[in-house]
Amino acid sequence: MTISRKIIGGYVVILTLLVLVTSVAYYALSQTEATYNRFLNVDERLLEGANELRSLTFAQQTYVRGILLYPELLKENQSLLQVNDQKFKQIFEKMRQLMSTGQGIDQLDGLETLQEQLELAQQQAVRLVLDRRHEEALALTIREFRPRSLALIEKARRFYEQQSKQLDKGRTELAENVSLFTHILALVSLFAVLAGLTIGVYLSRIITSQLRESIAQLSSSSAEILATTTQVASGAAETAAAVSETSATVEEVKQTAQHASQKAKYVSDSAQKASNVSQAGRKSVEEAIYGMHRIQEQMESIAESIVQLSEQSHAIGEIIATVNDLAEQSNLLAVNAAIEAARAGEQGKSFGVVAQEIRSLAEQSKRATGQVRTILGDIQKATNIAVLATEQGNKAVEAGVKQSNETDEAIRLLSASINEAAQAATQIAASSHQQMVGMDQVVVAMNNIKEASEQNVAGTKQAEFAAQGLYEMGRKLKLLVGGKTSDSDQR
Template sequence: MRWFHDITARSKFTLSFTVMILLLAAVVLTSYYGIRQIEASQRRIYEMDFATALELKDIRTNQFATRAHTIEMASSDDRLLRDRSLQEIRKQTENNDELFTRLEKRLQNEPVFFPRLKELMSLRKEFVQTRFEQEIPLIMAGEAEKAKLLLFGVQQERNRQMGAVTDDLITQIQKRAEGEISAASKSVDRLGRIFTTISAMALVAAIFLTTLLNRAISDPLKELTARAQAIASGDFSTPEIPRERHDEVGQLTLAFQQMNGYLGRVAEMAEQVASGNLSAVLGVQSQRDSLGRALTTMSDALRTMTAEIQDAVNIIANSAGQILSSTTQVAASVTETASAVVETTTTTEEVRQTSEVSTEKANRVAEAAQRAVQISESGSSTVEEVAERMKGIRQQMESIAGRIIMLSEQSQAIGEIIATVNDLAEQSNLLAVNAAIEAAKAGEHGKGFSVVAQEVKNLAEQSKQATAQVRTILNDIQKATSAAVLATEQGSKTVDEGVHQSIRAGESIRSLSASIVEAAEAASQIAASSQQQLIGMEQVLTAMENIKQASEQNVMGTRQVEAAARNIHQLGGKLKELVSRYRI
């Protein structure tokens, strides 16, 4: 039945229904033919046999009635009764004439019955002729006895013969009717067998065509439905259905296989994109392939976005490396400055203690002038050393201020880069939202792209959080830098004052050495100068403590900046690692 599978579904249904209609028409025609035969048989029995038998019985009845009226006329002397009986005789005779006329017309083509009918009509003619020409005239003339001789003689014999012929005709007609009924019964049986055979053939043909249609249409459609359900559940690994037919089911199978292949390619592209391969390309099948165009557009957008993110991440990583290098250098310089400040503070404390000793010794200048000269020389050298160290501290403070200003400028540059990274994160987030919308439009086939869009969105959120953290750290660094600049300026001023005071102290000590002779007279002045020197050294010591605290704050701020730069560097490396997962 290969040819049946290859014809179109319309032809299959047309052929099947044509066969069923033909068989049904055969059943209907057979039934109609049988009914017509039965109807013709019944009509023939009724119109020929039954009507003939009935008319013969009517003739026999009328014959008996006319004989009875004739006997009544012969037996009665009542004139009125005789006239009434005569009218009945004539009426019934006319009825029989009409009945014999109909019988003659009906049976004239019946070779079996017509001769007997002619015989009956001949006997009746003689009977009627004798009645009206002899019996009735004798009765009407008053000779009833002669009429009775005819009535119970010749007429009675003729009446008996007519009855015998009539009964014979009725018997023959009944036999023929029984034969026709038997033939009709046999015809009904034969038609019943034909009807049963054709009905059985129609039933077998219906079962055969139904089974054939199920195998040709229903079974393949069930298989296609099962595979479509498997595809709807995400299983694209269904084997191909062999296409061995050229009807609509074969064309549907081919279209289904093409759809399965296309969806498989879409799923494969989604898996490649989800695994980081953005170089996968899905061709557009037609102008109406909105899914293919959407996936191609999304893939191009992801490639462009990933390329931009890679460039931005490279910039961030390079900048973070430079910032980390500069911050490390600044941290080292600040650490050295802090060490120098500690040493200067220690020296200043020693100078202050020396000034206290000088004050005590000034009260005994007169008694220990020689020792005062030695102390003044020692104080002069110490003051010169303090002045030199103060100058070194001022230079270091100026260097710290310059490096802190450079750090502030680099912090501003980092802020601009962070703003750029934040803008890129916003654009990535917006693109991820658009990709998620497109994936939602694609339904079940866009789940893979939804995962990619969510990953991009998470990456953008991490970038935003990291930039926010870096911005906070930069703000802290800028605040600490501003505080360090103020403290440095204040320390520079204090160092300048310390330098001037050291110079004045040196001059005082030199004056003390030159005027040792006048030590007694200038003792009060030396004591006052020593007191002023002590106060100045305490101020220098206080300023150095402030400088020391500022240096410690600078060290802490620099360490924070260094930690922030290291975090930015690590973030850049993590971003590069994340971006490197996607191949453009």
């Protein structure tokens, strides 16, 4: 069995013991909580009910005494007695729901029977008072009501004392149960602790014995490291040759870096020129946008003038309509005047000539207003065409402004990209210079490495055998911990 499986098995046993302890503790808490809830929900409420019965009985005595002594307060005391009777019924119902044993139910039935008898005596006394038979009511109260009331109070007191004794007994039982559960939990916890310690000691001994063997093998393998370093000498020699080749390669990389630095400088100059050109292009576009805005403002001014002209033409049309109405009314007036002149005979001839002239002038005014109306219609058509043309021109100017703005944005982005490219080219040139300096340092370092590798050849030949021993030890440890090894590990 592997170490991992043993450890997992120990953990499983310990967790099982913990689950057992937790289950016992949960059961104990559940039982304690159930008993405590019974104290709160049943016994305490029964004690409260017994006290309420006594209080209501005292109140009932007070109300009946008030009816006998103060007839003027009869209605108020009757209402209070009715409320008191309802409370009696509610308390008995609540206590009946809480009772579970037969003895308690019998006592509650006795209390309820006695209260019913008391209520009957109360009703008889009140009826006698209503009939104005106060002496008989007083005698009935002394003879029947008061003894039953005192008996009910005494019986409620005995019920309270009995429930108190049961409550004390339950508390004692609860304390005993809590003590028992505490001892059981302590014993189970102690058993779990002892079992966990035993398993831990057992696993520790097994794992320690297996690790000792592995450590002994590791020590023997480490002793062989000094004898195995000789075989690494050949690798060190090859490393020295590789260092020489690397030095030549570094020199070639240095020349390439110089060439790249020159190219980067040329790219930086070209990017600067392109940035200047883009700035000039952006300025031209801004001037074009400004001109477009001026054209747009003039087109809007023309559109406003045309609209005003259209409004004035409409006003003239209204005036012409008024003149036309006046001409028609004048014509009608001339006709009426001519009719009146004809009726007047010789005396109305001169007036008829005037009416004819007025009619002629009205006809001329009507024809003139028709001609003016035709001219105004032509003017309004031309105005509408001009407004449409102005709107189209406005839209064309807006499109031109939008395209100019897009062109300006594109040129701005192009200028920013060119500036970034110029900065990048400058940084590349600086980096290339730093690379050339670094290459010189690399050449020196490679020479030092070559010398050091030649010095290490003699001391590295035995390292291979020691590494092999350590490798085998690692394979065994892996087998011990994981249980399986791959084919490459076995080789």
